[in-house]
Amino acid sequence: MKRQTQVLGVRNWYGDAFVSLQEEPLKVIDGFFSQYGAFVLSGCEVKANGSKYDIAPGLVVLEGPGADNATVKVVVPFAGITATALPVYLTLGYETETDVYNDGNVKPIAHIYKAVATTVKPAGSYVQITRDGGVRFIDAIQDATHRLITDNERTAWNKAIQDVAKYTPFDYVVDSNATLAGLNNNPNATCVLIKKGTWTAPSSGILLHPNTKRIVGQPGSLVQYAGSDSCLKYSTIPSLESGYSAHGVCVKTTGQGHGFVNMVNLEDCKCEGADIYTPDDPYCFFNCKNLIRCSIFIHSKSHQAWGFMECENMLQCNVRSDEYSIDSIGIYHCRNLTQCISDGGIHFSYNVFMCQGSRYEYSYFSSTDNENYKCADTMNGGWNKIITA
Numbered sequence: 001m002k003r004q005t006q007v008l009g010v011r012n013w014y015g016d017a018f019v020s021l022q023e024e025p026l027k028v029i030d031g032f033f034s035q036y037g038a039f040v041l042s043g044c045e046v047k048a049n050g051s052k053y054d055i056a057p058g059l060v061v062l063e064g065p066g067a068d069n070a071t072v073k074v075v076v077p078f079a080g081i082t083a084t085a086l087p088v089y090l091t092l093g094y095e096t097e098t099d100v101y102n103d104g105n106v107k108p109i110a111h112i113y114k115a116v117a118t119t120v121k122p123a124g125s126y127v128q129i130t131r132d133g134g135v136r137f138i139d140a141i142q143d144a145t146h147r148l149i150t151d152n153e154r155t156a157w158n159k160a161i162q163d164v165a166k167y168t169p170f171d172y173v174v175d176s177n178a179t180l181a182g183l184n185n186n187p188n189a190t191c192v193l194i195k196k197g198t199w200t201a202p203s204s205g206i207l208l209h210p211n212t213k214r215i216v217g218q219p220g221s222l223v224q225y226a227g228s229d230s231c232l233k234y235s236t237i238p239s240l241e242s243g244y245s246a247h248g249v250c251v252k253t254t255g256q257g258h259g260f261v262n263m264v265n266l267e268d269c270k271c272e273g274a275d276i277y278t279p280d281d282p283y284c285f286f287n288c289k290n291l292i293r294c295s296i297f298i299h300s301k302s303h304q305a306w307g308f309m310e311c312e313n314m315l316q317c318n319v320r321s322d323e324y325s326i327d328s329i330g331i332y333h334c335r336n337l338t339q340c341i342s343d344g345g346i347h348f349s350y351n352v353f354m355c356q357g358s359r360y361e362y363s364y365f366s367s368t369d370n371e372n373y374k375c376a377d378t379m380n381g382g383w384n385k386i387i388t389a
Contacts, residue, residue, distance in 0.1 A: 001024050001027070002020050002023075002024055003024070004017055004020065004021060026074075029075055030072075030073060030074045030075055033061045033075055033137070034061055034063065034073030034074070034075075036061070036137070036140040036141055037061070037063075037125075037140055038060070038061055038062050038063060038125045038126060038127045038135070039060070039061055039127060039134070039135040039136060039137055039139065039140040040058060040059075040060055040127060040129075040133070040134045040135065040136045040137070041058070041059040041060060041061055041075060041136075041137055042058050042059045042137075043056050043057050043058020043059060043078070043080075044056060044057075044058035044060065044078060044080075044090075044129060044133065044134060045058075045133065046086075046129060046130070046131055046132070046133050048131075049082065049083050050083075052082075052083040052084055052085060053083075053084055053085075053086050053131065054080070054081070054082045054083065054084075055078075055080055055081050055082075055084065055088060055117070055129055056080050057077070057078055057079055057080035058077075058078050058080070059075055059076070059077055059078070060075070060076055060077075060078050060090050060115040060127055061073070061074070061075050061076075061127075061140075062074065062076055062090065062091065062092040062115060062125055062126070062127065063092065063124070063125035064091060064092030064093075064124060064125055065092070066092075066094055066111065066113065067094065067096060067108070067111040072092075072113070074092070074113050076092065076113045076114050076115050077114055077115065078090060078114070078115035078117070079114070079115075081117050084117070084119065085119055086119075086129065086130055086131060087119070087121075087128050087129060087130045088117050088118070088119060088128075088129040089117070089118050089119070089120070089121055089122055089126045089127070089128055089129075090115040090116065090117055090126060090127040090128075090129065090134075091115070091116050091118065091122050091124070091125070091126045092113065092115065092116070092125065093113070093114055093115070093116035094111055094112060094113045094114065095111075095112050096108045096110070096111055096112070097109055097110040097111075097112060115127070169191070170191050170192060170193040170216070171188065171189065171190055171191050172186065172188065172189035172190070172191070172192045172193070173192075173193045173195060174192065174193065174194040174195060174199060174221075175195040175197065175199075176199065177199055177200050180194075180199045180200070180201055180202075180206070180223065181201070181202050181206075183206050183208070183212075184202070184204075184205075184206050184207055185207050185208075185209050186209055186211075186212070187209045187211045188211070189209065189211070189212050190211050190212060190213050190214075191213065191214045191216075192212060192214065192215045192216070193216050193218065194215065194216065194217040194218060194221045194223065194249060195218050195221060196218045196219065196220035196221050197220070197221060197222075198221075198222045198224060199221075199222070199223055199224070200223075200224045200225075200226075201223055201224065201225045201227070201231055201232075202227070203226065203227035203228075203229075204227060204229055205225065205227055205229040205230045205231055205232070205233065205257060206230075206231060206232050206233070207233060207234075207235065208232060208233065208234050210234070210238075212244075213242075213243055213244050213245070214243075214244070214245050214246070214247075215232075215245075215246045215247070215249055216246075216247045216248060216249070217246075217247070217248040217249040217250055217269075218248070219248070221248075221249075221250060222250045222251075222252055223249070223250065223251050223252070224251075224252050224253075224254060225251060225252070225253050225254070225255070225257050225259075226253075226254045226255040226257070227255055227257045228255055228256045228257050229257050229258070230257055230258040230259070230260075230261040230286075231251045231253060231257060231258065231259050231260070232246075232249070232251065232259070232260055232261070232263065233258070233260070233261035233262050233263070234261070234262040234263060235262070236262060237262040237263070237264060237287055237288075237289065238262075238264050239264075240264055240265070240289055240290055240313075242264070244263070244264050244265055245264070245265035245266070245267070246260070246263055246265070246266045246267070246269055247266075247267045247268060247269070248267070248268045248269065249266075249269045249270075250269070250270040250271075250272075251269075251270070251271045251272070251284075252271070252272040253271070253272070253273050253282055253284070255282075256282050257282055258282050258283045258284070258286050259271035259273070259282075259283070259284040259285060259286075260284070260285045260286070260288055261283075261286045261287060261288070262286075262287050262288070263285075263288045263289075264288065264289045264290050265289075265290045266285075266288060266290065266291045266292070266294050267291075267292045267293065267294075268292070268293050268294070269291075269294045269295075270294070270295050270296070270297075271284035271285060271294075271295075271296050271297075272284075272296070272297045272298075273296065273297070273298045273307075282306065283306045283307075283308075283309040284296045284298070284306065284307050284308065285307070285308045285309070285311055286306075286309045286310060286311075287309070287310045287311065288308075288311045288312075289311065289312045289313055290312075290313045291308075291311060291313065291314045291315070291317050292315045292316065292317075293315070293316045293317065294308075294314070294317045295317065295318050295319075295320070296308070296318070296319045296320065296330070297319075297320045297321070298319065298320070298321040298330075298343075298344065306329050306332060307319040307329065307330040307331060307332075307342065307344055308330070308331045308332070308334050308342075309332050309333060309334070310332075310333050310334065311331075311334045311335075312334065312335045312336055313335070313336045314331075314334060314336065314337045314338070314340050315338050315339065315340075316338070316339045316340065317337075317340045318340060318341040318342065319331060319341070319342040319343055319344050320343050321343045321344055329344045329345065329347060330342030330343055330344025330345055330346065330357065331344070331345070331346045331347065331349055331357065332347045332348060332349070333347070333348050333349065334346075334349045334350075335349065335350045335351055336350075336351045337349060337351065337352045337353065337355050338353045338354060338355070339353070339354045339355065340352075340355045340356075341355065341356045341357070342355070342356070342357040342358070343358055344357075345357045345358065
């Protein structure tokens with residue numbers, strides 16, 4: 001790009017210098033916009049005028065024959081037109097302005113390019129104007145590989161992608177005790193289906209590999225666990241936006257082990273805690289986030305069993321226990337609960353809405369030893385009460 005300059009003193013200015021001052025920015029303007037073909041850059045709005053139409057002045061990008069028999073691609077003005085039929089076609093036109101030079105001869109001093117309107121469809125490059133207007137810059141810059149979308153469209157598309165992901169073909173199927181054991185730390189099991197039937201996990205439990213992004217349980221499927229570790233867990237909890245999820249997975253613990261640990265985005269998952277006769281306190285859901293309609297049934301008799309522990313973002317989750325479960329603790333140290341129900345009370349939990357909790361013998365829900373996790377008797381439209389055995 002030629003950039004004119006002048007230092008201290010006065011330089012001689014010639015016609016070529018002024019022409020280059022015009023030429024350089026026009027290279028950018030014409031070169032940039034003309035790559036997208038013929039279109040309306042600005043203006044050219046259409047307005048009804050009786051049975052005819054008015055087209056406002058504007059700027060148009062066109063290609064066509066120019067001065068010196070050259071084909072040019074340029075940004076040109078359109079003067080506008082009134083009371084015309086549609087469609088109107090805008091094509092490139094130009095005229096040459098002349099003047100007398102110092103040598104006494106009449107020569108060109110400017111080529112004036114403009115858009116010319118016609119109602120006859122021409123050959124070559126043109127912009128068609130209809131009642132809806134013409135192709136504009138925002139339309140011209142988009143093609144099969146380049147699209148502009150709104151935030152709302154992006155959100156809707158992302159959700160659609162997530163919905164489709166729910167039905168991604170399964171690359172690992174649990175249909176026996178052996179295949180359940182084979183799920184442990186398996187990097188090739190990215191989308192897992194647990195088929196209908198009762199399957200027993202090994203005593204060491206199932207450590208899910210970080211590649212395992214989704215687990216789906218068929219109706220009638222059940223994973224039993226009698227060990228002292230965890231039935232299903234990740235070593236660390238994934239982020240909520242990671243795409244990890246579990247749907248319809250059912251677990252039954254018959255020992256002192258936990259059910260679901262360090263898992264996110266659980267929907268319609270269930271855990272049943274059986275009779276516990278050890279001093280350890282097993283958890284059905286521990287350190288899990290984003291739980292929807294997850295449920296627990298606890299059998300604990302005179303020993304403690306825990307339902308949801310250190311969980312966040314729970315919607316319509318519930319804990320049920322039998323009449324012997326006077327020591328069961330339903331929801332403990334959890335955050336962001338909505339429409340949840342717990343037979344074992346709601347203890348030291350935070351941000352509780354429209355929930356119901358009941359507790360046999362005693363309850364911590366009114367304790368003040370941890371203000372961040374204190375539940376009042378009335379919890380934003382719900383309740384939490386002691387039931388005397």
